[in-house]
Each structure stands twice: as C-alpha cells, then as structure tokens.
Amino acid sequence: MLETFAQVAKAATASSTWAGLTGFQWAIFGAAIAFVGGGMGSAIGITYVSNVSSGILVEDPDKFGTMLPLLAIPGTQGIYGLITAILVTFFFNLSKISAHTGMLVFFSCLPVAFVCCVSAIFQGLTAASASAMVARRTEELGKAMVLPALVETYAVFSLILTIYLFTRIPK
C-alpha cells in the first residue's frame, strides 16, 4: 500500500500533471472537497436539530434563545471546511504548485472533508436528542451542550491534523 502510494507520488513529482490534473487543480479540488464535506454535514446536522427544535418552539416560542446554541453547534464543521479551503490558498502558492504538492494538499484536505461531514450529521442527531433536556428544563442547557460538544472534538482534531499536514508539505 505504502509502496503504491510512493510510486504514485514519484510519478506525480516527475510530471506536471497527475491523473490529468495539474497541481493547481489538485489543490483546488482538495479545498473544494473539504468545504463540500464540512458544509454538507453541517447542513444535514442542522436540519436534524431544527426539526426537533421547531417542534419545541411551536409549543414554547420563548425557548428560542435557549435552543439557539444547540441549533448552531452542527454548523461549526462547515466553518472548519471553509477555514481549510481558505488555508489552502494561504499556505501554498497555487500558481506555481507542482502536481506532487497539489496531490498532497488534496490528501491533506481529506480528514476535514470526511470527519467533518460525518461528525456534523451525528452531532445533529445528538443535539436533537439533547433538546429533550432543554425542552423540559431550560437550566439544563449547559449539560445538554456537553453531549454534542463531545462529537465536536473529532471535527476539531481533523482540522488540527489537516493544518499540521499543510505545514509538513514541502512548498
């Protein structure tokens, strides 16, 4: 597996394109997939928690302020995706990037793309369940926030890993 990867990297280094894409295209592809993954997950996650929250708000519209943090929390993964996409342009000179570096940028973006997508969906489910605590007792918001926040940890780890990998890619 590692050998195959090394061969692929070598081939990419040798040529100006790899699999028909230039370094610039690979880097942009990576940035785009990081944002698409994070954004898609966040949209689904927020939809889940919004479904439950809208039911709670129909019964008690005064709970809007209390529900807002739970509604917003799955949205952070979309922000991580956006940060990753922007960081690609900050870390690398896209006009002069080689196919090899571009491909490495692409692979470095994958942790954010996948982990943020999946964690946002599950965070939405967790936040939807945690809404029951807030529905019954508003003062339990702190405890209710801890549960989806635990899911958030892994999205943060994926962002840290992606940024770390960016720093390790030779410019």
Added chain:
Amino acid sequence: MEVDPYMTRAMKTFFKVPRYGTACGRVMMKEATLLNWQRVERILESGFDEALGVLLETESGKYLAGAKVAADVENGLMNFLIEEYRFLDEICSGTLVSAFLHLKYDFHNMKVLFKEEITGMAHDEGILLGELGTVDTEEMRLSVSRHRRGYLPALLEESIETIRTGLDKRGNDPQMVDTIADRLFLEARLKLAVLEKSRFLVNFATSALDLANLKVLLRGVALGKERSFYEEAFATGGKIPRHTLMELSSESPERISARLLTTRYGRMLSPVLDVADKRVRLTTLDKQSDEYIMEQCARMSRVAIGPERIVRYILRRENEVVLLRIILMGKLHGLTPEAIEERIAVICGSRSY
C-alpha cells in the same frame, strides 16, 4: 442489488429525525406536563374540590373545572383525551402513527354498532367514542348496517365485511363480534405498523397480537372451547405462528405449558403456567401481559427521536386519564385515600405508571 438489512436499519436512524423530529419536539414539551407521582399524592390526600384545584395546575384541570358529579368527571376526562388525540393528529400528519393509535377506538365503535344491530337495543350514551376514532360514528353506522359501502378506509371496510361473514357463518352472537373484531383489530394494527415501516411499531403490534393469542389459548383451554372458536379468535402475524397455536389448542394443559415456556414469552408466562401445580393462573395472566407491555414502554424511553416517543406519550396520557378517573370517582363515592391507592396499584400496576 441486495441491501444489507443491518445497513438498512442503521440508515433508518437518519430518516427518523426528518420524519418524526418536529412531532417529537412538540411531545418533549408536552411531556413536562404529564401528571407526576408527587401531584398524584397531593390529589389523593385532598378532598374532591381540592383535588380539582390541584388539577388546575395540570393539562387536564381546565376540562374538569366545576365538576360536581360522576358524569362531569367522565365528560371532562373524555374531552381531555379527545384534545390529546387532536394534538396527535396535528403532529403526526403524513405518518401512520396517529392511525395506529386511533384504530382501537374505530374497532370499539364497530363492535358497539354491530352489537346494537344484533340485539336491537340502543347502546348507553357515552359508549360510542366517535371523536377518538378516525371515522365518524354515523358513517360507520351506515357501513355496518349495509346502507353504504366504499366510504370508510379500506382496512375498516374489509373488517366490517369479515365480521359480517363471520356472523352469517356462526350465528348472530354478540360474543362472536368481540372475538372476530379483536382479531381483526390486531391484524389491522400490524398492517399499519408494517406500512409505516417502523420496527418499533411492528414489534409493539406483534407483541400485543401474541399476548392476545396466548390469552385466547389459555382461556379457551380452561373453558374447553372448540376448534372453531380458535379458528375465529387467533390472529395471524405474531411471532408464535397461528398453526402452532392451533396445534396447541388440542393439547393437554401440561404440554401447552411446556411448549409455551420455551417461547420468547416464557419468562412472562412462568408465573401464569404453574408447572408444579399443573394449573394455569388466569388472574395472573392479565397482570403479567400488562407488565410485559409496560416493560416495552419503558424501553421506549431510551429512544429520543422516533415513533416510540409519540406512542409512549399517548399511552401515558391514557394512563393518566384512567388514574384520574379512579381517584376522582373514588373521592366522589367517599373512598379513603388508602382504598383509592390500593385500586390504583391493582389497575395501574406500579407507582411509575
């Protein structure tokens, strides 16, 4: 391409939230208004008028305000339940959960109307629960008396036809109406659960169907019923197949006990089927089957989003109505709090009702 059933089950979690999320959110808010045991104790300790005052702090209070006699309490509680079912209809539009829960009232009305036709005697006022069913009682009356066809949902229309055929075959016996209608209700509810594609609803309907079949079998054997009775009474679709139950119906009580104790209901049936005494404790059977259903309800509380939460809420509301009826009627008839509490324990099982 064949889809892995485990994958399908896992994927259902993601579809449950968009389907039941809003309804569960509304139920979450209403759950906070359910009668708790502390309030029940306050009601128990107070007199009738004070109890109504305590109830004003709850959802049912406004329906019972100013009640003086048993009929007022009965009407108030019925209006409260009707309002809860209206809430259910509102939150469950687009799903079959509401129909699943309403169905028992449709079949109750059907039975009352059939019996009314057979005996030629008008029913007591209040027995027909038109507003709790999905179908207007007058429409059902017309269908039952063959004046109109095709106006009711197919499931009810078919059931009316089956009851009629059964009565034509076995004679116009009100008892037979109960036997056939109860079977058809269980089968129809299972059909709805399957249509809703909810594993919980299917399991719930299947367990209820199995328990009803077991009651029929054990009572039938104790009363020495004939094979034709079982043919009409056993519902199909349960975990214990109908043909197995038919075979068991002609066996000795010892063999029935031995076979049933090895089924998934063995643990529930063990206090009922006393192997050492070689007898069946029918009085324990109802209590055991109720506790089995309550166990299932307790399991529902682990599910945050799904039809489980909605069904559990409605069952708890129905239980609340039963509880309030016992307490308020007891108070009207001058029973002591201890005597009322004893009745609650017998009917509602435990304090966690």
